[in-house]
Amino acid sequence: xxxxxxxxxxxxxxxxxxxxxxxxxxxxxxxxxxxxxxxxxxxxxxxxxxxxxxxxxxxxxxxxxxxxxxxxxxxxxxxxxxxxxxxxxxxxxxxxxxxxxxxxxxxxxxxxxxxxxxxxxxxxxxxxxxxxxxxxxxxxxxxxxxxxxxxxxxxxxxxxxxxxxxxxxxxxxxxxxxx
Ligand SMILES: [Zn+2]
Numbered sequence: 128x129x130x131x132x133x134x135x136x137x138x139x140x141x142x143x144x145x146x147x148x149x150x151x152x153x154x155x156x157x158x159x160x161x162x163x164x165x166x167x168x169x170x171x172x173x174x175x176x177x178x179x180x181x182x183x184x185x186x187x188x189x190x191x192x193x194x195x196x197x198x199x200x201x202x203x204x205x206x207x208x209x210x211x212x213x214x215x216x217x218x219x220x221x222x223x224x225x226x227x228x229x230x231x232x233x234x235x236x237x238x239x240x241x242x243x244x245x246x247x248x249x250x251x252x253x254x255x256x257x258x259x260x261x262x263x264x265x266x267x268x269x270x271x272x273x274x275x276x277x278x279x280x281x282x283x284x285x286x287x288x289x290x291x292x293x294x295x296x297x298x299x300x301x302x303x304x305x306x
Pocket of ligand 1: 282
């Protein structure tokens, strides 16, 4: 049994579940790519509740100047992997999370329609933790066992010029070995 086996409802075993209201139905029920992101709130600070608050629409605009810019955004991701490797799920894989924005993969737009989004707590300026790669590899393994995944891509691959994550410190060789 895989550590983060994905059940029929689209939820990973052993993940903490925090429900985000920011999702809707996948138009074609297709799940064919995985998008890797990085996120930290406040920017480049780790360990707080900002990411969870953003994804659940309770970010306090008075807590940080950057929060005032983004607190009304309706965004989410299926998964977040924290610095200690712990896994949080916000949206069932069967539903469409709102992580990619305007995007295009191999000529297909609106990548949210057909992707699973995984956020790594991190930034474009720091290496990721070994514990994060370990969780990510286990999660990717489980997702590929459950769904017909064709590609694992970065947010920067599907929104070039607009997005830079997962950034130069993300080590693709640690996960692409498995494909
Ligand atoms: Zn991103």
